[in-house]
Amino acid sequence: MKKIRLILIAFLFLLIIGGCSTKKSPSSRRKPSLREQYITELKNQSGMNHQTFTINVDDVSIGLDDKKLNDLGKSQLNNFEKRYEGLTIKGAILQDKASRDRQLSVETNLLNYKTNFDLYSINETKDIYLSTDITNLLIAASMEFVDDLPVHTVKKEIVEDKYLHIQKSELTNWKQLVDGADEQWRTYLKTRKEGSFKKDKKELTYSFTKKDVERISYFRLKETDKKTQEMVKDVLDTIKEFTLDLRVDKANHTRKGTFDFTFKNGKYTYSVKGKIQQQFKDSEENVELPEPMDLISLDQFAAALTTLPEPTEEEITEIFDMIRAHQDSLDAESIAHYQSFYREYMNDEQFQRLNQLLDELSGEKGI
Numbered sequence: 425m426k427k428i429r430l431i432l433i434a435f436l437f438l439l440i441i442g443g444c445s446t447k448k449s450p451s452s453r454r455k456p457s458l459r460e461q462y463i464t465e466l467k468n469q470s471g472m473n474h475q476t477f478t479i480n481v482d483d484v485s486i487g488l489d490d491k492k493l494n495d496l497g498k499s500q501l502n503n504f505e506k507r508y509e510g511l512t513i514k515g516a517i518l519q520d521k522a523s524r525d526r527q528l529s530v531e532t533n534l535l536n537y538k539t540n541f542d543l544y545s546i547n548e549t550k551d552i553y554l555s556t557d558i559t560n561l562l563i564a565a566s567m568e569f570v571d572d573l574p575v576h577t578v579k580k581e582i583v584e585d586k587y588l589h590i591q592k593s594e595l596t597n598w599k600q601l602v603d604g605a606d607e608q609w610r611t612y613l614k615t616r617k618e619g620s621f622k623k624d625k626k627e628l629t630y631s632f633t634k635k636d637v638e639r640i641s642y643f644r645l646k647e648t649d650k651k652t653q654e655m656v657k658d659v660l661d662t663i664k665e666f667t668l669d670l671r672v673d674k675a676n677h678t679r680k681g682t683f684d685f686t687f688k689n690g691k692y693t694y695s696v697k698g699k700i701q702q703q704f705k706d707s708e709e710n711v712e713l714p715e716p717m718d719l720i721s722l723d724q725f726a727a728a729l730t731t732l733p734e735p736t737e738e739e740i741t742e743i744f745d746m747i748r749a750h751q752d753s754l755d756a757e758s759i760a761h762y763q764s765f766y767r768e769y770m771n772d773e774q775f776q777r778l779n780q781l782l783d784e785l786s787g788e789k790g791i
Contacts (some may be wrong), residue, residue, distance in 0.1 A: 458621040459756035462628045463610050465672045470606050472677065473519040474707035483697040507697075520711040523547055527711045530558075544587075544713055552590040553714055556725075590720040603645060612640050627671040627680075634666040662687045677704040691753075740774055744781055751785050759786060 436683040456464065469475075484505045515530035531540045541558035584594060613630065622629045645653045665687065670681040678704040686695045735743065747762065749756075759782050766778055 427479055445482065457579060458623055458628060459576045459613065459618050459786055461615065461674065462621050462630055462672060463613050465674045465677075466610055466613075468674075469672070469679065469702075469704040472704040472706050473521055474516065474709065475702050475704045476514075476516045477700065477702045478512065478514040479506055479698065479700045481697075481698040483510040487693040487695075488691055502584075511698075517696050518707060518709055518711060521708070523711065525711040525713065542587075544711070546713070548596070550592040552595060553587040553719065554590065555714075556584065556586045556588060556720070586718055586720045587714045588725055591721075594722060608643060609640050612636075612643065624671075626675050628671050629669060629671045632666070632668040632670060634663060637663070637666055662689060664688055664693070678702060679704075734771055735769060735774065740777070744778075747781060748785070751788075754782075754785055 442736065456733075486501050486505055488501070511532070511534055513530060513532045513534070515528065517528050518525060519526045526545040526547075528543040528545075529540070531542070532538075539557060541555045542553075542554040546553070551746070562590060565584070616630070620630060638660060641656055648656075665686040667685070668681050668683045670679060672679050679700070681700045682698070684695075684697045686693060688694075743766070762778065762782060767775055770778060
């Protein structure tokens with residue numbers, strides 16, 4: 425459940441991209457340098473209370489360390505790559521000028537799930553509301569990277585037409601990173617050399633690298649507790665390479681960028697390339713919050729997620745097919761995981777069949 429919370433709360437970082445500080449830069453008579461122009465436009469954009477954004481993943485490649493893949497394994501990796509290539513995430517972020525509440529609206533086709541969802545950041549309480557339309561998508565996506573989420577939880581109905589109420593106390597670590605981050609990364613840019621900033625017609629460009637991410641994170645982490653520092657360090661350790669060429673347009677108040685990053689997860693190395701585009705403006709729209717009766721707590725969500733009925737025969741078939749499909753990665757640890765999890769939900773006959781399947785597959789692999 426802890427990992428699911430981190431996935432849910434990670435959407436807060438889209439709010440950092442937008443800023444929405446409603447404070448604009450003062451004008452200056454002196455002709456500013458390229459660095460000053462770049463930073464000033466970032467601040468002006470962040471001072472606007474509405475943005476639209478689009479993120480496109482154009483290319484995904486996956487490598488497996490120290491292991492020769494058979495034809496089946498190669499086919500599985502190719503299928504995985506194709507599922508993520510063409511991924512689009514688009515939406516809008518609006519900050520209410522009066523209440524300063526924020527609404528993040530997103531549409532995505534991740535893993536072939538065409539999903540729309542909303543996230544609300546409440547200024548008064550500092551809580552988060554997240555529409556449950558996203559929960560099955562998040563579980564499905566996290567299963568690709570998190571080993572301790574069983575496949576057949578994805579098939580269960582959670583709570584429809586509701587919003588997860590993530591309280592301020594559950595956001596402490598993330599808020600330490602988020603609060604003031606928009607201003608701090610601009611402050612960091614002031615330390616970069618003038619020659620690092622380029623101009624092409626109306627656009628100004630800075631190329632962010634892994635070193636930039638590490639340096640910005642270092643300044644942020646100095647103000648956080650040890651638990652948060654360890655959490656971010658674990659994330660940074662997985663990143664092997666990172667580049668983001670971010671272009672800003674002062675006339676049209678846009679940001680456009682191309683990104684290319686590589687990260688490690690267990691035995692696998694993932695390389696991802698894509699584009700991001702943002703458009704900023706001022707808006708008089710208001711943020712309409714969900715009704716209190718439509719909110720559920722994370723504990724209620726966890727109960728709905730983990731309180732599973734006995735699997736049907738159809739679900740048993742799906743579970744067994746999933747285990748067979750992942751036979752190449754089967755080892756003593758994963759066998760123990762399957763047994764410990766499904767013992768709680770399967771009846772004796774179903775569990776016996778599971779053990780027979782695991783014995784058969786492990787015998788073929790010589791485990």
